[in-house]
Amino acid sequence: MPSLLTGPDGRARCAWVGDDPEYRRYHDEEWGTPLHGDRALFEKMALEGFQAGLSWITILRKRPRFREVFAGFEPEKVADFDEGDVERLMADAGIIRNRAKILATIGNAGIVRGMADGELDELMWSFAPPRTRRRPIEFADVPAVTAESTAMSKELRRRGFRFVGATTMYALMQSAGMVDDHIEGCWRATELG
Template sequence: MARCPWAGAPGTMRDYHDQEWGRPVSGESAYFERLTLEAFQSGLSWSTILAKRPAFREAFLGFDAERVAALDAADTERLMADARIVRNRRKIEAALTNAAATVALRSSGGLEALVLEHAPQAPPAPRHTGEQQTTSPESTALSKALKRHGYAFVGPTTMFALMEAVGVFDPHLLGCHRRGEVTQ
């Protein structure tokens, strides 16, 4: 079966590719989770984050933005000591900052709506990995919009990965069995 090259071998990455990547999600916690995990992935492999995702979900209270926004300095230290997650102080602090920003954004339509507003008019349709993008004008605009709302660790590359992950557009290569399977 034809797949994007990074998902060729059986295991977690293939399962993620086949069952989750590029499929639309809905709800604040689903968007907040993906935004948080994409930020933690910065500089690391996605397989590392996937392996730690159950622990992230526990440590960050099911990605309930209100509950995460209520965490304090003692919680940051507790998270820094949790070997089951990525222990990077700046990323942990960004997750707490982003939780508060997500709660504040509710009055303006919410995180999900803001992300979806930045969907590309002409989604990419790469034939091979050499044509795949890592940023776009839309991911750059989303990054700037989120920063204006107080978010951290939301650069254009991270936001492009978020847009791929949550199915803002179909990220699969032409020829992949998943290409064209789901649309927003």
């Protein structure tokens, strides 16, 4: 598989984008762009947890419904979900209906609610390596797990978070711009420098 593909607009992109317009939009506008804020990072954590074992495009296509049924991923609201909400979510074909992941999201929201404002952001970003990190040349150069994602996972688990394994946290680090894994030659790699 090539590491770069040229899109219909003539721009070279990371090849995982393929020819899907939603993936292209996500790659161009979100993936690798620094993301801050407790609510935004809680949403990212929840969606990455739901993605475990699935393709990210599945989550992207369901993201609007996830946001709707999970109260915009406002931790204060999600933390108050009860068994009725769990059953409502389990019956909603617009999301990933996995009881363990739903319960983890609600439990994780409770942990975030108990943190000081900005604490989740500060905690997660404390594991980001310097932005001067290597530029991957090929897909084979992109790790699935790093020392930083392992350390983040370990600390989040110590605090009681669930569905925050080292691989899931590295995916979060990539998507939230804590690391820049745009392949060398991708127009976003050039833009992000």
